[in-house]
Every structure is written in structure tokens, then in C-alpha cells.
Amino acid sequence: MADVAREAGVSLMTVSRVINEKGDVSDDTRQRVLTVVERMDYRPSGIARSLATHRTGTIGLVVPDISNPFFADVARGVADAAYLENYSVFLCSSDEEPERELEFVASLEEKRVDGLIVCSSRLPRQDLTVALTRHTNVVLINRRANDLGAGAVLADDEAGARMIVEHFVRRGHKNIALLAGPSASYSGKARLSGYRSVLETSGIAWQPDLVRHCAPTADGGAEAAEALLTERPDITALFCYNDLVAVGALRTCTSRSLEVPARIAIAGFDDIAIAALVNPPLTTCRVPRYDIGVQANRLLLNQINSEPCNGCETILPVEFVVRASAP
């Protein structure tokens, strides 16, 4: 910058003003400075600027696993939205390890990020609190924490679950099973709760052995479906925690020669790309993953610009999608 100032015959301050388009500078000198900047390929140091202004123009994004299509889509939403606002995004893929998640949060503090988006943290409540109080601007995805003063973006998982189970009920199913995924997660609980509420209002008895928790993967779904169908061969409809679980269940049905949907109807959740591509294509519930990312970013930038948002929440609607696996 000093070089530019000298070459242009002005002070450092004037160069700074021109670059930041701030204060009044005569068109004449502005042009002169810009020319020199161009000629010398000068790029201001964001580091030095950050040190002076206490703002970095960066945010942190913590996800359990960036290779999981769900989080990859969320990340894309965050990244795109951040780009439009001239923010840069630190990607932190915690590999589901709480310990690593904590290290990320600490590291992001050293990097002096302006804010933080934490996606589906496995962190126990206690650790979350400690980690987040050191950051002023935080948005949580798929997790509530109003009392921490953090914003939250959630999908309406419960409503989605209700739509799916109601669909089954309308089709006359009585023995509707649930592969419920992880019991600890927000979405796991919400989807289970939706399932229960429809059974209740439909006057269908709650049968505990129709519900099984499982890992949120295709293998987890396949195993759980195997066990479930062995124990209760009278099941005619199967609501799966997510599409991967449903794909696994589909595999199990195929290997047991249970025709889908003729003999057993199957529904997933999320509507990731694979849902439409398997055979038969999955009935499911579309979760606006990209939008979740965009909204999380929006909430965060609002906080950064100190527009108040104490524990404000954004709940995004989901969309029921009927396909051949449960017509």
C-alpha cells in the first residue's frame, strides 16, 4: 500500500479511502490511485484490515460430515448465500466426533470468524453451551437452543412425518412400522412424534414393537428392516427415518421377495437425489436442505449486523412427494 501511495503521490490514507470507496476523494486523485493499483497488481491484505477493523468477513460452518449429501446441500446453501454477501466460509467436517467439533469451534475463535453455523451437533448440551458462549453470533441447524441466544433453523420434521403416516392411513394400512433412526437427534424425535400423533388421531393402537431405532444409513436400514420383518411379518407399510434407511429397507424387501409396494409400502424422508433413482422410486418428504443453509446464513448475518435475534427460529416447511414405493 505504501508503494501505491508513493507511486500515486498521495498519502496512505487516500489509497485506503479509494479502495474502500469511503470518504470524499476527488475524481482526479481517485483515478490516479486506481491506475497505480491496477498497474502494480495491488491487493489489500484482508489480514491487516481485519486487525484494524475487528471484522474478518468470514464465518465458520461446522457439519458432521460434508460427504453426506444432506450436509453437502446445506453447505452449498450456506456457501452460495455467503458468497452473495461477500463472506468467506470455513468448512469444518467433524466426522461425527464431538471432540473434533470442540476443536473446530476453538480454532474458529482464533480465526476470529464473525459468526458460526453449527449443523446437527452431537455435542452434549453442556459442551455446546461452553463452546458457543465464546462466540457472539451463532446459528444452529436442526437443534434448538433459544436460551443460548443462538438462532436456529429447523425443518418441520414433525409435519412431514404426519403427512407420510396420514398417507399410509388413508390407503388403509393398519400395521405401520417405523425405522426411527437415531433416537437422540432432533429430527429423529420429531419424526417419531409425528408418527405417534397420527396413529393417535386415527385411532390406531400404538405398538412398540413396530418401532425400531437404527443407524441413519442404508446398511442400518437393511438390518433393522430384516429384524423388524422377521418379528412382524404382518407389516404392510414402513416409514423410514430417511431415504438411505429406506433404500436399505428396499434391499431387504427385494431379498425377501416382498414386492414393493404391492406387499409392503415404503416411504423415506429428505428426498435426496437417490430417492428418485432407486427402483421403485421412493415416496418421501422433501426437506429444503439448500434453503436451510441459505436461511441459516441469513439469520447469522442479521446477528452479525446486530439486528436483534435472541433465540429466534426459522422453521422451514417440507413437501410430501409421492412416488411408486408408496403410491
Next chain:
Amino acid sequence: MADVAREAGVSLMTVSRVINEKGDVSDDTRQRVLTVVERMDYRPSGIARSLATHRTGTIGLVVPDISNPFFADVARGVADAAYLENYSVFLCSSDEEPERELEFVASLEEKRVDGLIVCSSRLPRQDLTVALTRHTNVVLINRRANDLGAGAVLADDEAGARMIVEHFVRRGHKNIALLAGPSASYSGKARLSGYRSVLETSGIAWQPDLVRHCAPTADGGAEAAEALLTERPDITALFCYNDLVAVGALRTCTSRSLEVPARIAIAGFDDIAIAALVNPPLTTCRVPRYDIGVQANRLLLNQINSEPCNGCETILPVEFVVRASAP
């Protein structure tokens, strides 16, 4: 930091030494400082440190689309490897827009990243050169640029293509078609080249109408397969640019009642998760995406630590995977 120094009754320098575990400090004072650091919840400012040291401990990762499972896996490799080396990663998802890619490269320069990993850039050669010469440490993925002094990590796409087509030939196929994907990309060219070379060595005549370029998506594959099979119903084997294209081709075959693999054998490429989950599961070639990310990071860190690497390349082997779509 000044506060810590005062509280501990030492100079700034000593605090700095303790924090960076550098120089000799007596156990006594070290403990005293650490205690104060703990008590005051002090965290050094990476920004200030970067300004003083000219190193940021950050790298940039530019990908066309983070929601594409291929790049998501690469990103995970980069992120995991970077984490192990205490580096932070800026995620830049360019949405396939060359213009945005350029802005990212510029922005990463302002952020003073220590290095840059660029994945499958759509940038014309000219722009790439300009953008990259401003960064000293660069690694390219799926693209060569030895003369730029950038490192490169590539998968052995040509060998993979050869394995697949050889497999078809061994099974007695003569009319082997290729849905070749984008003609401009490195991997598109390499896979086409592998296809041609096997035909040649096998004495099978090259038939231009058996090759069709298409978008690297399921829809792209479905359309292209439709056209291809209409024109040449005598095709018995179909090698697809990647798994998504193969899934599309599969869909087309199903809708035309062409049994796979009895009537027509199909193979994909990459071995993304979906390949094993469709029906029938896809024969394909596994590209070590995660490893590509890890290796790219390794090459980059080598450059950063000024171990010479002028245009060095790492070519990763691929693995042939036989499944039911082409047994």
C-alpha cells in the same frame, strides 16, 4: 495478551513464547502464565499472528459444486487432512461459473491463504494462468498445468476406462457404445481415450455413431441413451462416463424393456454411493475421491513448506468393481 502478561507479572514476549511453545521458558513461569491464560480464557488472535508471521494456516478449496457427491468426497479428504495438520479450509463452491471461480481466487488472495486447491476448473487456460500466478502454492485436481509450477492430482481415468471396456470385450461384446460425458474435461478425454485404445488393440472397428457426449447427470444419460439406442438397437454393452449417467441409461433401458444385463450390459464410473444401491447394482470403476483430496492437501503442504514441487503430479490408481449390471 497484555492483560495476561500483567496478571502473570511477565512480559508480552514470555506469554508469546509459552503459547507458541517456543524458546526456553522456565517451568515455573510457564506454569504461571498457563494458569493465567486458563483463568482469563485467553485465546490468541490468529489475525494478529498472521500479520506478524505472514502465514495464516489456511488454504482455499475451489470446487465446481460442493453438493455433487464427487466433490463432496474430495472436500472431505482435503478437510480431514488439513485438520490433521492444523490448517483451516475456505470452501468455495463456484457453481460451475468461471466468473465466480475467478472472484474466489482473488478473494482467497486477500485472505492471504497459504495455498490453494482448485478442483476441475472450467476456467480457460488463459484465465487460470493469470489467477494462479498470483498464488505461490497451488495444486490442481483433474487438470494438468505443469508449466504453471502447480502440483496436480489425477485419477488414472484412462486405465479405468480400459479395464471396463476390456471386460466387455472379454464377455464377447462387439457393439460397445460410450456415453462420453463432457468433451472438454480431463476425465472425459481420458475415458474416451481408454475406450478407443481397447477397441484398437482388440481389433474392433471404431464406430463414431457409438459414441455420444452428454451432460454428466442422470437426465443427461437418460436422454443420450434414448437417442443412442434408437439409432443403434444392436448395442449390447454401454460404457457410461460416470455413475449418474449410467443410472440415467438404466432408466431408459427399463422404460424400453431392455433387460440389464441380459439384453444390454451397463457400466458406470466413479463408484459413488448410488452405484451399489440401484437395481441392478452398477459395474463401475472406483475413483479414490477421498484420497484425491488427501493427496492434494499433502502436495500443497509440501509446497507451502517449500519442498520443491515444480509441476509434480500424483496419479492415483482406480479399481474395477464388478456388479450385476455387467457381470
Next chain:
DNA sequence: CTGTTAGCGCATTCAG
């Protein structure tokens, strides 16, 4: 083993 003196490259006062 420890402290002192200088910046790192910029933005923010305040004066001209």
C-alpha cells in the same frame, strides 16, 4: 532464561 524495540499493513481518529 527474560525483556525491549520494532514493525506486520491497514483504518481510525483528528487536524489541516
Next chain:
DNA sequence: CTGAATGCGCTAACAG
């Protein structure tokens, strides 16, 4: 409209 002085929080070289 422009410039000079000062500090952001830390580290690199030297001195003690």
C-alpha cells in the same frame, strides 16, 4: 478534500 499520528495484537530480532 487530504494528510499525520496512533494503535489493532502479535512476533522477530536483538539485548540483557
